[in-house]
Amino acid sequence: MSKLFEPIYVGNLEIKNRFIRSATYYALSDIDGYIGQESVDLIGRLAENEVGLIITGYAYVLKSGQSYPDMNGIQDDDHIPGFLKMTRAVHEVDGRVAMQIAHCGSASETAAKTGGDFMAVSMVEGMPDYGRKAREMTEEDIEKIIEAFGQAARRVQEAGFDGVQIHGAHGYLASQFLSPLSNKREDRWGGSLENRMRFVIEVCCSIKSQVDDDFPVMIKLGCKDYVKDGRGLTIEEGTKVAEALEKEGICLIEISHSIQDNTFRKKNMLGITSEEKEACFLPEARVIRKGTSIPLSVVGGLRSIPVLEDIIESGVTDMISICRPLIREPGLIKRWMEGDQRRADCISCGRCFNIDDKGKINVYCNQLKKE
Numbered sequence: 001m002s003k004l005f006e007p008i009y010v011g012n013l014e015i016k017n018r019f020i021r022s023a024t025y026y027a028l029s030d031i032d033g034y035i036g037q038e039s040v041d042l043i044g045r046l047a048e049n050e051v052g053l054i055i056t057g058y059a060y061v062l063k064s065g066q067s068y069p070d071m072n073g074i075q076d077d078d079h080i081p082g083f084l085k086m087t088r089a090v091h092e093v094d095g096r097v098a099m100q101i102a103h104c105g106s107a108s109e110t111a112a113k114t115g116g117d118f119m120a121v122s123m124v125e126g127m128p129d130y131g132r133k134a135r136e137m138t139e140e141d142i143e144k145i146i147e148a149f150g151q152a153a154r155r156v157q158e159a160g161f162d163g164v165q166i167h168g169a170h171g172y173l174a175s176q177f178l179s180p181l182s183n184k185r186e187d188r189w190g191g192s193l194e195n196r197m198r199f200v201i202e203v204c205c206s207i208k209s210q211v212d213d214d215f216p217v218m219i220k221l222g223c224k225d226y227v228k229d230g231r232g233l234t235i236e237e238g239t240k241v242a243e244a245l246e247k248e249g250i251c252l253i254e255i256s257h258s259i260q261d262n263t264f265r266k267k268n269m270l271g272i273t274s275e276e277k278e279a280c281f282l283p284e285a286r287v288i289r290k291g292t293s294i295p296l297s298v299v300g301g302l303r304s305i306p307v308l309e310d311i312i313e314s315g316v317t318d319m320i321s322i323c324r325p326l327i328r329e330p331g332l333i334k335r336w337m338e339g340d341q342r343r344a345d346c347i348s349c350g351r352c353f354n355i356d357d358k359g360k361i362n363v364y365c366n367q368l369k370k371e
Helices: 037-048 077-091 109-113 139-158 173-178 198-210 235-247 262-268 282-291 305-314 332-337 366-370
Strands: 008-010 013-015 019-021 053-055 097-102 163-168 217-222 252-256 296-298 319-322 353-355 361-363
Touching (some): 037 053, 077 139, 139 163, 163 173, 173 217, 198 235, 252 282, 305 319
Parallel strands (some): 019 319, 053 097, 252 296
Antiparallel strands (some): 353 361
């Protein structure tokens, strides 16, 4: 049997195979982040189809960190009953599910447009403009957000999840602190790498203080900025962040990108139609592997069994994270397990997020609908 379908432990959590459904925004919550039956059914369907570890779409820990109007929320205890239905649905079919929690910082579009407290790490040129300017975070703001991550993780555990994942990637708040492109602070939160990583380290500590000692705490880490002039967070710095997080008790690092420009995205993350175009973050994973001993996973254009087997067999990562292919084919992992090992149908056309005539985002494979 392929090692891809062998079990693995992440902390004390046994996962039936090496596949992670990487956290994917699915636009099904209401304006206050409450989930309904559609969300339960979506995650339950992935569990039924043998995805080893499902990570939910990101949930904001405070309203000030809300990016989209239909983004999940976990900012107060009233959210726990809805998520309990989700975790029960997953556990009924012997699945495993973790919640990704986040604050979107200066990318908090909905907070900005609805009159919320719109904040940024630093006021830098080129930051998002949603009709009004953000304000720079104070020390008190930062401490409040760190505490909110801890309280959110407590709720995650009370809602029956098998673990929690910090969103430390994709240019959201943790990335904004880590990157010298977005962090120009001159206090203890900015400047040196030690200062820039302080926020995500303190978030990890806050979470660990609020959950059981053996509750798995993971991170999706933006290990590097991908911008054409080469400035920003380097892979050497990203590796040091990963090493520090391991020391703080993080039990799984999912390797992804931090800030990126459209040139990188178009070249590396769209139109993945051959094995040669897969695994765009594998070189960075190799670097991080040298500095860490905990389980790693990598995301980014992974589509075919030979590529995935090579990654796992080489020991570069222990797990494989897949996102968009599971939008098109929720049964992909089960198909592979049952012997049909054709590559994923997804070609990374970038048409997963579709806006209807009312301006509502709907997540589905536009290409599949055309077919």
